[in-house]
Amino acid sequence: MSPPAFVPHAVDPAGPRIALFDLDGTLIPGDSDQAFGEFMVTLGWADATTHRARNNAFYQQYLDGVLDIDEYVAFSTSAWRERTAEELAWAQQRFMAEIIAPQLTPQARALVRRHQDAxxxxxxxxxxxxxxxRPxxxxxxxxELIGIEVxxxxxxxxxxxxxxxxxxxxxxxARVEAWLAARGLRWDQLGHSVFYSDSTNDLPLLxxxxxxxxxxxxxxxEAIARERGWRILRLFDR
Known part of the structure; x- marks a missing residue:
């Protein structure tokens, strides 16, 4: 697959431009959170039957738009939060090499780089x-990463x-606005803002x-995007 078409926006000298990217399903084809839970089972840090079943159930709740994020974070961190820093770093490195690296496509890398180069x-x-x-x-x-802090x-x-x-x-x-405020910025001071996402959970920011x-x-x-005339971009086949 060739790199995705990049639609440049006009340079507005009135303010900085920001490009926001969701991660799971957007820049990588899989869901890193769900995959990390499965990886905990692979490492033997979580029970194969009960942890996998709950992990999959939470992921379905996310897809359905009904996820309780506090409950999910308490569950998803349970397999690793009592591990030592050295053990966790080792698991992160293996996860990146074995699970994430194959999902880092040239198309997604190119899109990010084009915004950076612009x-x-x-x-x-x-x-x-x-x-x-973070890795x-x-x-x-x-x-610059905005994610859930534990x-x-x-x-x-x-x-x-x-x-x-x-x-x-x-x-x-709220988190993006806090990031902007820390830099003395507001939405109305931006020259341009763009957000890439695959999920209806991200409708507020979209x-x-x-x-x-x-x-x-x-x-x-996709149905909402077509109805509203939003651009639809496909970085990889699902």
């Missing part, structure tokens, strides 16, 4: 926790609770940016 401030904005996604963002060469206790151990606003549904808008792009969309988002 001078856009590029952010990955994901509902997956940063323990899973993936690094692999795309994207320093709370730590006084000893630095992960608790399974979400720290701050979860970057999920409307929470993605509706907030100037240029929403339905990327590898599921049936629900």
């Amino acid at each position: 001078g856009d401030r590029v952010l990955i904005v994901t509902a997956t926790n940063v323990v899973v996604t 993936i963002a690094d692999a795309f060469g994207v320093p 709370q730590r206790d006084a000893q630095g151990r992960y608790t399974g609770l979400i720290d701050g606003t979860p970057s999920f549904r409307e929470g993605k808008i 509706e907030r940016v100037q240029e929403p792009v339905a990327t590898n969309p599921g049936p629900g988002l």
